[in-house]
Amino acid sequence: MSTIEVQSTRGIAAAPSAAGEPAPPTWLTRFDERLEKIGEWLNPILVKECRQALKSKQFVITFALVLLCAWLWSIAGIAILGPGVYYSFDGPEMFFGYYMILAFPLLVIVPYTAFRSLAGEREDRTFELLSITTLRPRQIVSGKLASAVVQMLVYLSAVSPCLTFTYMLRGIDVVSIVFILAYLFAGSLAFSLVALLLATVSRERHWQTVISLGVVVALCFAFFLSCIACYEVLRFSAFAIEERWFWLAHGAAATAYLSYFALFFCAAAAQLTFASDNRSTPLRICMLAQHALLAGWIALMVWEEQGEIQYMTIGVPMVIGISLATFHWSIMGMFLVGESPQLSPRIQRTLPKTSAGRALLSWFFPGPARGYVFVLANMAAAVGMALLGMLAWEAVYPPAPGLLRPVRFDQVVMLGVLCLGYVAFYLGLGKLVLAWLRNYSVVGALTSVLVHVILLLAGCGIPLVIHLMSDFRLSGYHLLHVGNPFWTIEEVVDAGGGRGGSIDAVSAVWIVAAVGLAMLVCNLWSILAEVRLVRAASPTRVAEEEAALAALHAPATQLPRSPWDEVE
Amino acid sequence: MVASHSMIELHRLHRFFGRTKAVNDVSFEVEAGKVFGYIGPNGAGKTTSMRILATLELPSFGDAFIDGFSVLDDPDRVRRRLGFMPDYFGIYPNVNVREYLDFFARAYGLRGTERTKALNYVMDFTELDKLALKPIGGLSKGMKQRLCLGRTMIHDPAVLILDEPAAGLDPRARIQLREMIRRLAADGKTILISSHILTELAEMCDVVGIIEQGRMLAVGSVHDIQRGRSGVQTRTWVRVRVLGGGGGLANWLAERTDVHELQHDGELVSFAHHGQEQAHADLLREMVLAGFPIAAFGSQTKSLEEVFMQVTEGLVQ
Secondary structure: OHHHHHHHHHHHHEOOOOOEEEEOOHHHHHHHHHHHHHHOOOOOHHHHHHHHHEEEEEEEHHHHHHHHHHHHHHHHHHHHHHHHHHHOHHHHEEEEEEHHHHHHHHHHHHHHHHHHHHHHHHHHOHHHHHHOOOOOHHHHHHHHHHHHHHHHHHHHHHHHOOOOOOOOHOOOOOOHHHHHHHHHHHHHHHHHHHHHHHOOOOOOOOHHHHHHHHHHHHHHHHHHHHHHHHHHOOOOOOOOOOOOOHHHHHHHHOOOOOOOHHHHHHHHHHHHHHOOOOOOOHHHHHHHHHHHHHHHHHHHHHHHOHHHHHOOOOHHHHHHHHHHHHHHHHHHHHOOOOOOOOOOOOHOOOOOOOOHHHHHHHHHHHOHHHHHHHHHHHHHHHHHHHHHHHHHHEEEEOOOOOOOOOOOOHHHHHHHHHHHHHHHHHHHHHHHHHHOOOOOOOOOOOHHHHHHHHHHHHHHHHHHHHHHOOOOOOOOOOOOHHHHHHHHHHHHHOOOOOOOOOOHHHHHHHHHHHHHHHHHHHHHHHHHHHOOOOOEEEEEEEEHHHHHHHHHHOOOOOOOOOHHHOOO | OOOOOOOOOEEEEEEOOOOOOEEEEEEEEEEEOEEEEEEEOOOHHHHHHHHOOOOOOOOOOEEEEOOOOOOOHHHHHHHHHHEOOOOOOOOOOOEEHHHHHHHHHHHHHOOOOHHHHHHHHHHHHHHOOHHHHEHHOOOOOHHHHHHHHHOOOOOOOOOEEEOOOOOOOOHHHHHHHHHHHHHHHHHHOEEEEEOOHHHHHHHHOOOOEEEEOOOEEHHHHHHHHOOOOOOOOEEEEEEEOOOOHHHHHHHHHHOOOEEEEEEOOOOEEEEEEOOOHHHHHHHHHHHHHOOEEEEEEEEEEEOOOHHHHOOOOOOOO
16 A cells, blocks of 8 residues: 555545534544554565565466466366265365465465566666665565565465365365465475575576576476375375374474574575675574574484383484484585685674683684584584483483394494594585685685585595496495595494494594594684684774764653752 | 765775776765766776765775765665665666655655655655656656656765766756756755766866776866866966967977967967966966067866866776
């Protein structure tokens, strides 16, 4: 609603009646004013996008098509069912048809519109005008997302009468309808966020075209997969809400969804953030939260299943935890060590003041060396937690005599050392290569990922080529493959790390630990250089303004309210 | 706003694109309430330095300040004080004039009556009130330019940076825009404006700067630039009438190194003279001492366009 309309409405409300008395405000006027007040605090992007969408042909055509398809499917479905509509269990079939009608706009059109909305702003350079306003990057991303949510709700409102109709038919319950729609809604929101993130990746028109094509293909594929999933779920009616594991699994999935949503949201906002601003700290906090959630969920699952596990082994969940943590921090580390080592004066003004603060909190600030240490510290914490958890568990539930456990404590120790060593080595080497590359060119996040993938491929591929060209037997693990983390870890965990397994695997653990430590030492100088930075003083002009603002917001000195106050 | 510091300050600003030096060691200051004209051929580095001031580009070296705040370190504070009108429109489809301005008012954090007042003021100032409900796509170039000016000043910034605001406008729209800029200057706004229409800049600006190939060639008031007091060697056209014929004077002047383009026609001798007013006075004194019967001596100030053509070589990056 434009301000002009509101003004005119207010004008009518305040206009004197024929008798000369002001007309009493109608409920409609009051409701309109209330809406206007709410609208004041809505995200400006959301307001603008809704105004645009309501006038755009694309939205009108899509909405009309969704309505038309829903009506056509209703008529066709009833015609096919015939008299069976009164007694047969055909709700799932009808629901599946409506699902496809709703899923296409939600999983393809809405995310793609979000992508085009941001990509278009960058192409038409309206984003530049937007970026110099006082809107913050996260407001821009959340405005675009909120606009996507409004579109989803509009499409859902078009199909909701039909979905209610399927419940009237037999064969489908409310729980299934609610859960399937919730998955669809969550999927659409997640795809919209990823599409927004992809729209920020490049400003070049040719890359935008390539990404745009990739987004369309991926969204169509996701739509296809979601239809298959919906069909299977409806067929097997798999929502066992009375099961404890159902809620545990959904809780874990929901927290994983939310944590990755927050991570991608922060990443999209970081991509739009001014270069001298701190883009990294929110991302690092998200990564740490994900790490904590992973540890928490593994601990909860173990606790829930303690009756089962005490007869088996605690080692398996610990191996899963360490492996997931290694995967998580390797991926995140590739991005973190690709950051610029230069810390802008703006960020330096927010560095911790004390030495203790620097020792604890410096790692949350941008910089490749800080990122490297941040990853290693978290990996060490993951391994430490796993080992301590295992020791504590075995103290409470000592292994029964004669029980052969599939994963022993020493295997978990070796796995932890190996994972830590590989992460320290590959990220440390990648960091050194990137520092060298910075002498010749600008290094971005994608370059960093590419360098690390090449290093990993070289670490796995070169020994393999040498192996294939030599007289060694192809089948067995050899110390030559120490650069291959996948094979070495598999050898240690599966083959038993020297007890019945390859003796080379045990040597590999020592080698990887030594090389990882050596790489950490090689990076020590840059780590110290980044940690030594201390908080910079604010420029005089900034201090002046902050003092003026503080004075403006300072509580007024209490004036005496009576002569007795003055005496006191 | 009265500030103890300059409202706009560029300090040894550099911006490199590969090997191209788009802005090469540019420094100048603009005092509060002044209008600074930024002159230079296409590709001289005007737009790049303006974009750095608008926090859209990062300098390769040096810094720029708006109201004392660094564009590098305090972009959010700069943005609150700055209105930037780029050399493109930046319009949204399916939006009318009022909705467009309303969106930017919201984006600058204006709420409630404050926003309504700002909208009404800007629409009145830019004379867009009759077009409030007109879709932006249907606006003429002049109307769009007024709309962009409205967007630039919606949050009442103290500093306005206008990149070629009059480019492509017809004479009437240009005059309207000029009047608006004059009114903004009268309201105490500090304005940095670039334009190719130098006669208009000469009328509007208190200070001008001439830039070419990323380097600032001259900075000063229009008067100083025209009279060669801005650090660049300019030539002034001098005319002398000598009683009884100017042949002797022409021969005498021909031997001087500070005189060029000598012309002689009867009693009239005209030539281009290097230097400022004191140099002309010294020359006149020498002529009189040399015994020439000087009946009239006049120097003609060059127009900004002539100075621009003289100072610049039309080179681009």
